[in-house]
Amino acid sequence: MSSNRNDDWLRDSHTFSKPVIAEIQRAAREGIYDIRGFGAKRHIPTFDDLVFLGASMSRYPLEGYRETCDTSVTLGTRFAKKPIELKIPVTIAGMSFGALSAQAKEALGRGASEVGTSTTTGDGGMTPEERGHSDMLVYQLLPSRYGMNPDDLRKADAIEIVVGQGAKPGGGGMLLGQKISARVAKMRHLPEGIDQRSACRHPDWTGPDDLEIKIQELREITDWEKPIYIKVGASRVYFDTMLAVKAGADVVVVDGMQGGTAATQEVFIENVGIPTLPAVRMAVAALKEAGMHRKVQLIVSGGIRTGADVAKALALGADAVSIGSAAMIAMGDNSPELDDEYRKIGSASGYYDDWHAGRDPSGISTQDPELAKNLDPSIAGRRLANYLRVLTLEAQTIARACGKSHVHNLEPEDMVALTVEAAAMSGLPLAGTDWVPGRNGY
Amino acid sequence: MCGIVGLYTKNDRLRPELGTLLSSMLIQMSDRGPDSAGVALYRNPAAEGNGKVTVQSPDLDEESMQSLQQSLDAVFGSVSLTRRANHVVIEVPGNAMEAARMIEETHTDLRVTSSGQVIEIFKEKGLPKDVVNQYRLDGVDGTHALGHTRMATESAVTTEHSHPFSTGLDLCLVHNGSLSNHNHLRRMLMSEGIRFQTDNDSEVAAGYLTWRLSQGDDLEDALNAALRDLDGFYTFAIGTKDGFAVLRDPIACKPAVLAETDDWVAMASEYRAIAQLPGAENARIWEPEPATIYTWGG
Amino acid sequence: MKEFNLDQEEIRGLNQHLHDMPSTDPNGSVTVTNPAGKHALAVGIDTPAEVTIEGHVGYYCAGMNQQATVHINGNAGPGLAENMMSGKVIVSGNASQYCGATAHGGLLVIRGDASSRCGISMKGVDIVVGGNVGHMSAFMAQTGRLVVCGDAGAALGDSIYEARLYVRGSVANLGADCIEKEMGEEHLQEVTELLEAAGMTDCKASDFRRYGSARQLYHFNIDNAY
Numbered sequence: 001m002s003s004n005r006n007d008d009w010l011r012d013s014h015t016f017s018k019p020v021i022a023e024i025q026r027a028a029r030e031g032i033y034d035i036r037g038f039g040a041k042r043h044i045p046t047f048d049d050l051v052f053l054g055a056s057m058s059r060y061p062l063e064g065y066r067e068t069c070d071t072s073v074t075l076g077t078r079f080a081k082k083p084i085e086l087k088i089p090v091t092i093a094g095m096s097f098g099a100l101s102a103q104a105k106e107a108l109g110r111g112a113s114e115v116g117t118s119t120t121t122g123d124g125g126m127t128p129e130e131r132g133h134s135d136m137l138v139y140q141l142l143p144s145r146y147g148m149n150p151d152d153l154r155k156a157d158a159i160e161i162v163v164g165q166g167a168k169p170g171g172g173g174m175l176l177g178q179k180i181s182a183r184v185a186k187m188r189h190l191p192e193g194i195d196q197r198s199a200c201r202h203p204d205w206t207g208p209d210d211l212e213i214k215i216q217e218l219r220e221i222t223d224w225e226k227p228i229y230i231k232v233g234a235s236r237v238y239f240d241t242m243l244a245v246k247a248g249a250d251v252v253v254v255d256g257m258q259g260g261t262a263a264t265q266e267v268f269i270e271n272v273g274i275p276t277l278p279a280v281r282m283a284v285a286a287l288k289e290a291g292m293h294r295k296v297q298l299i300v301s302g303g304i305r306t307g308a309d310v311a312k313a314l315a316l317g318a319d320a321v322s323i324g325s326a327a328m329i330a331m332g333d334n335s336p337e338l339d340d341e342y343r344k345i346g347s348a349s350g351y352y353d354d355w356h357a358g359r360d361p362s363g364i365s366t367q368d369p370e371l372a373k374n375l376d377p378s379i380a381g382r383r384l385a386n387y388l389r390v391l392t393l394e395a396q397t398i399a400r401a402c403g404k405s406h407v408h409n410l411e412p413e414d415m416v417a418l419t420v421e422a423a424a425m426s427g428l429p430l431a432g433t434d435w436v437p438g439r440n441g442y
Numbered sequence: 443m444c445g446i447v448g449l450y451t452k453n454d455r456l457r458p459e460l461g462t463l464l465s466s467m468l469i470q471m472s473d474r475g476p477d478s479a480g481v482a483l484y485r486n487p488a489a490e491g492n493g494k495v496t497v498q499s500p501d502l503d504e505e506s507m508q509s510l511q512q513s514l515d516a517v518f519g520s521v522s523l524t525r526r527a528n529h530v531v532i533e534v535p536g537n538a539m540e541a542a543r544m545i546e547e548t549h550t551d552l553r554v555t556s557s558g559q560v561i562e563i564f565k566e567k568g569l570p571k572d573v574v575n576q577y578r579l580d581g582v583d584g585t586h587a588l589g590h591t592r593m594a595t596e597s598a599v600t601t602e603h604s605h606p607f608s609t610g611l612d613l614c615l616v617h618n619g620s621l622s623n624h625n626h627l628r629r630m631l632m633s634e635g636i637r638f639q640t641d642n643d644s645e646v647a648a649g650y651l652t653w654r655l656s657q658g659d660d661l662e663d664a665l666n667a668a669l670r671d672l673d674g675f676y677t678f679a680i681g682t683k684d685g686f687a688v689l690r691d692p693i694a695c696k697p698a699v700l701a702e703t704d705d706w707v708a709m710a711s712e713y714r715a716i717a718q719l720p721g722a723e724n725a726r727i728w729e730p731e732p733a734t735i736y737t738w739g740g
Numbered sequence: 741m742k743e744f745n746l747d748q749e750e751i752r753g754l755n756q757h758l759h760d761m762p763s764t765d766p767n768g769s770v771t772v773t774n775p776a777g778k779h780a781l782a783v784g785i786d787t788p789a790e791v792t793i794e795g796h797v798g799y800y801c802a803g804m805n806q807q808a809t810v811h812i813n814g815n816a817g818p819g820l821a822e823n824m825m826s827g828k829v830i831v832s833g834n835a836s837q838y839c840g841a842t843a844h845g846g847l848l849v850i851r852g853d854a855s856s857r858c859g860i861s862m863k864g865v866d867i868v869v870g871g872n873v874g875h876m877s878a879f880m881a882q883t884g885r886l887v888v889c890g891d892a893g894a895a896l897g898d899s900i901y902e903a904r905l906y907v908r909g910s911v912a913n914l915g916a917d918c919i920e921k922e923m924g925e926e927h928l929q930e931v932t933e934l935l936e937a938a939g940m941t942d943c944k945a946s947d948f949r950r951y952g953s954a955r956q957l958y959h960f961n962i963d964n965a966y
Contacts, residue, residue, distance in 0.1 A: 032960060145842035145861060148823055150784055150804040177959060189844070189863040189882045190901065194958040197899055199880060203860045204800070204819040204841040206675065206695035207620065209443035209474040209593050209711075213779050217800040217819075220755045221784030239596050243443070246476060246593050694856055694875070697818060697836070713796055713817055714777030727796070727815055729836060729855050732875060 023266075034266040035174070037099075037355025037365060039167050039258045039303060039325060044275045046258070046303060047312040049422030050415045051431065054401040062400040069396040070406040073320045075297045076158060076227020076250040079219070083227055083250075084136055084158055086320065087116025088392045089407055090310060093255075093301050093324035094140045094160065094231070096122025098175050098184045099262030099355070100328075101372035102129050103380070104364045107331050109133030110377060111384025115392070120160060120322075123173035123198070125187050126152040133381075138229065141218070143199040144173050146188040150221060158251075159218055160229040161211070163202075163240075166259025166302040169233030169273045172198035174263040179358040181367040208243040215248045229253050234279035234302065235272075241286035245296050253322065254283045256302025260325035262365060263356030276302035276313075278425035284317030293317060294408075307394020314395070315410035316426065323391075330387035331380040332362045443593045444605070445471025446616045448679045448686050448709040449719075450586040450738050455705050456720070460485070461582030463719060465574040467708070468589040470715040472570045474618075475591025478604040479573040480565025482614040482681050485584030487560050493538025493611075495545055496531050496562045497552040498601060510549075517548055527576045529555065529564050539611055553602060553639065558612030560585075560683055565604035586739065588681045590616040597642040607648035609636060610655055612683035617644035618711055619696040621674035647672060651680065665689050665735045677730075679709055685739020694732035701725040707738050746781075747774040755783060758808075762787040777817065782810050785827070802829045805846065818855075821848045824865055837874065840867045843884070849938040856893065859886045862903055868938035878905050879915065887934045889943050897951055905951040906931050908943060919954045 012018065023034060055061040062069060076083035092112050097105050099122060106129040112119045118136035121127075125147015131137055139156030141148060153159065164170060175184070175196040185192040205214045215228055230244040231253035244252045256276025261269065280300050287293040300313045301322035313321045334342070339349040341361035347354060355365035363375030399407045402414045416431040417423035423430045424437040434440065447467040451457050461483065468479060488494045499506070507525060514521045514532060518541065524531045534541040538557035546554055556563035564577045570591050574580070590605035597603050606614040621627075624643035627650060632638065636649040650672065654664035661682060668678075668689070677698040680687040688709050690698055701708045703721040710716050713727070730736050742765075744754045754772060761768055769790040775781055779798035782791050785808040793801070796814035805824040812820075815833035824843040834852035841857070843865030850858075850867070856874035859867050862884040869886075875893035878886050881903035891909035898915025904927070905918075914920075923946075931945035 145823065145863075148842060149825055149844065150786065150806060150823070153784075153804070191958070195960050197880065197957060199861065201695070203857070203879075204822045204838045207443040207618075208595070209445065209618070210697070210799075210818075212473055213799045214819075217780040217783055217803050220751065220780040221804055223756060223759060224752075236596065243593070243595065694837075699836075712777060712798060713815070714779075714798055717776040717796065723795075727834070729874075732856070 038353035080227040089320040092119040093322040094120035096124040098124040106377040107380035110381025114385035164233035166255030167261035172200035237282035258303030310395040445474035460584040461579040467715040479570040610652035615648040619676035623673040692733040
């Protein structure tokens with residue numbers, strides 16, 4: 001029988017697309033929500049929709065090399081006796097040992113230290129590898145308090161109180177049994193191999209009024225030495241930033257919905273939280289309103305990919321950015337050389353987001369000792385350092401082209417938006433017009 | 443997020459010092475609430491057949507007070523005015539609630555903060571110690587009082603957004619916490635005729651109680667209904683003509699401390715507000731249970 | 741013996757002195773008067789000091805304690821001995837919510853009542869309460885032991901992991917995955933030792949009932965979801 005079958009006439013539904021159909025079928029089969037890692041994959045307005053106004057007749061650029069463009073940042077000037085001095089405005093975001101292998105944590109430390117920036121612990125506590133290899137280490141205080149102890153608190157260079165993260169504002173940590181190895185279990189005081197249940201609220205405070213008292217306690221324990229950060233997932237960013245300032249933070253960290261996670265429900269990632277683009281604007285507006293811009297520093301994360309993203313975040317008013325997913329990719333996650341391996345576990349290089357499953361052939365998001373061996377911390381650290389250098393150089397290139405001798409002198413007026421949504425979200429005019437939707441006329 | 447305090451005197455002994463004592467409690471709660479502060483004092487009952495309306499006005503001086511006296515006399519016949527900084531307590535003949543409405547309609551520059559026989563609400567932006575000084579609360583007498591220091595969560599820092607909120611006669615509410623369904627409730631209450639000045643969640647809680655009371659509930663019924671209908675985290679202290687009530691939500695994460703001696707009952711978000719009250723060292727101290735109504739003074 | 745009168749001195753001075761003690765006076769004693777509900781008193785100690793606080797304390801007293809013995813002759817506010825690692829904290833009166841939160845070790849003794857969320861997320865501490873504990877006590881309790889001579893409030897041991905709970909009085913109700921378990925010889929022994937360590941010898945181990953995890957939530961199963 002000759003085939004009249006011709007795929008040309010098959011029509012995809014926008015609402016019930018193929019991935020949606022596959023997910024409904026999976027849900028019906030398994031009876032449990034889909035869990036994955038990585039950040040929001042859906043199409044949303046990002047920094048791509050902003051462009052810079054480079055020098056021309058009215059503004060003059062800086063030459064490379066001799067006409068320096070400074071990238072240094074100081075974090076924690078408000079109250080801490082020992083603020084953190086970064087050489088570049090890019091830090092490594094919190095990712096747990098447990099979510100990542102020990103080798104990956106060591107690599108992050110090596111790479112960050114090579115270029116003069118900080119790494120951050122995650123849900124699960126501080127490992128000797130990370131403290132040993134990280135010149136500057138930020139220690140997270142999370143709802144679970146896994147691995148929290150005063151010795152590590154004193155060893156840290158800064159303390160980050162995690163209220164939430166961009167992938168799941170309002171959600172707690174998640175680590176499934178396959179990644180609760182003996183070592184992870186011991187650090188977290190959990191039975192080996194079980195699925196970790198995590199709290200979504202802190203155990204000993206609820207609300208910024210009580211958080212203020214908690215911060216006082218942390219400062220007292222560490223003799224007021226260390227900067228205290230408050231990290232929120234981007235949601236009601238204006239209010240959250242105001243409250244972080246009122247609660248006494250030195251630094252505010254805002255993580256947009258594109259921010260990655262090691263594991264959470266897919267619907268949480270894609271449907272809760274707002275994009276990084278409007279989040280930056282709202283956080284800066286709150287800081288300015290409170291008279292605290294540049295006095296309480298702002299770190300922004302969630303989908304930072306290139307030096308252009310870095311420059312745009314700084315131009316909108318951030319003091320620094322943080323990378324998570326990008327750092328993993330730089331180290332080797334989703335590498336094309338491992339495509340065959342990824343296909344064996346139901347994915348492909350460039351697509352792999354089952355970080356919760358712990359079978360990552362790159363050795364990054366796994367606790368399997370055989371797989372983890374695939375990651376050489378020295379090599380991965382070098383790759384990360386390379387990537388961080390590129391981010392910095394790219395940001396400097398753009399800053400110089402805008403006539404700036406310090407990346408912090410980038411300002412919102414150096415940019416315009418390419419779409420109406422991006423203009424509305426960033427508060428910048430649509431290119432070629434004076435129009436900021438909602439604020440003024442064309 | 444905020445600090446709340448309340449003091450109820452059981453006998454005459456400390457009534458002359460009510461303002462002084464409440465002020466010291468309020469100042470202890472400054473860290474919890476740096477944005478604004480407010481007090482509801484229950485004192486100096488209006489004469490038989492009269493009511494009291496407290497209003498706030500942006501600029502008050504001798505001259506504007508005189509013209510205010512004149513314009514209010516024109517509306518009501520004869521009123522007496524007592525000024526405290528930018529608030530005025532107006533004693534009017536007749537029902538205080540109706541008087542309040544008339545004042546708002548005829549004087550659009552005035553904002554009513556409370557109405558009733560005994561209640562007087564003073565509230566303003568600024569640190570508690572500044573608010574206390576501004577209204578000269580030291581030395582004011584009364585039978586009971588509530589106070590609030592505010593750290594604004596989701597609505598603006600303005601005078602109107604400050605607590606205590608009053609939406610009924612001699613009734614007021616202070617709130618520590620954050621409601622999660624207040625927008626929905628506000629719309630329902632507006633359709634029931636309750637009027638709101640702000641988008642603040644705490645004002646919704648006050649309006650909710652007023653509505654329940656207007657439907658014939660007593661305070662306890664109204665608070666039981668609140669447990670059912672209000673969603674979110676809260677410690678409420680409610681002031682009534684003769685006493686006060688305390689209620690925590692079922693999850694009870696926001697703090698609350700109660701203390702009692704032979705002379706007083708006090709409530710606060712933190713013990714240190716209670717610590718300096720006379721006799722505190724021998725007070726019975728306990729914490730209210732979640733979803734349980736505590737009332738004093740009828 | 742050093743005394744701090746908090747009517748005249750700052751909390752910072754008290755805590756700095758305590759933090760300097762490992763090199764200046766490792767086994768020394770400190771008395772604190774007029775605490776008046778202040779917060780963060782005697783936090784982050786890391787030496788076998790003997791600290792006595794005369795009066796009621798605010799939040800987070802003895803937070804992250806290591807090695808020290810802290811006596812509070814009064815009541816304690818929220819978060820008492822949170823994340824304690826070792827040492828002893830003894831309260832003569834009542835403790836507010838989340839006492840012993842996320843603590844890893846040591847012994848916390850409350851002679852009066854503890855409020856809600858006593859021992860929340862505990863990670864190895866021993867807590868002995870002479871009176872009652874409030875609702876949601878031992879929420880997500882991972883490991884360690886909680887002994888309650890009085891009653892326990894609602895949702896005891898909600899989402900509990902491997903901590904062992906012993907209650908002498910009534911339990912309002914049990915939380916998710918928390919069930920009553922049998923008291924064997926080793927459990928009676930355990931309760932006896934803890935009561936002795938806490939100096940509460942007028943209670944008999946045999947009057948207690950044991951509660952712990954049913955372990956049904958250790959691996960997610962749709963039929964167990966709430």
